[in-house]
Amino acid sequence: MNTYVSTELSMIQMLDPHRHELALQMEAFLNKGGTIEVLQGPSFIPPPTRHEPPPTVKAKPAKQVVETTYIDKITQRDIDREERAAQRAKDKVDRIDRIRKLAETMTYAQAVLCTGLARRTLQSIAAENGFKFQPSANNGRNNVKPNAIDEARDAKYAERIKSFMEVGLSRNQAMVQLGITFKTFARLLNKFDIDYPKRRAGPHPAFFPKTKEASQ
Known part of the structure; x- marks a missing residue:
């Protein structure tokens, strides 16, 4: 142990002249206006701590429970009947509105050709719903086609x-x-010049087949 310490002291003493010379050179350099910059040694910057994201767990979709409502045949029949009645009422209203618009510019004869409905049907619809068709220029005399002779x-x-x-x-x-x-x-x-005989008024005699006794 003492031998190791004495060796280090001797080495330090051997370097004293060099240190003294270096100190003189530094003093002369500073006297000339020089500056000595002390540089920082390398610094160790540890890498940032890495944070692993937590594992994602996919949630299973919940099963949708569909409630089935039982409807018996009688209830379903009543529902269908109401739906058909509502549809018929809607169709009737739509037809009346369409005929009402036609009545603003058409006569009965024109409406018959346009809708395919009979004149009596159009008259009934107009009377029930409070509107009238346009009057014909010839008072409807030419609206009816004459009976063609075959x-x-x-x-x-x-x-x-x-x-x-x-x-x-x-x-x-x-x-x-x-x-x-x-x-x-x-x-x-x-x-065709057919002379068809007319039957006389009054009772007509009945015809009976002749028997053998009557013929004798």
């Missing part, structure tokens, strides 16, 4: 009338068979 049908009816006359049917029976009115029947007789 020549082929008339000729066919004439042939059947002649056959009915040959078998002895009365005029009334012939009209029933054809399904026509008396006016049409008379028009066909005049048009």
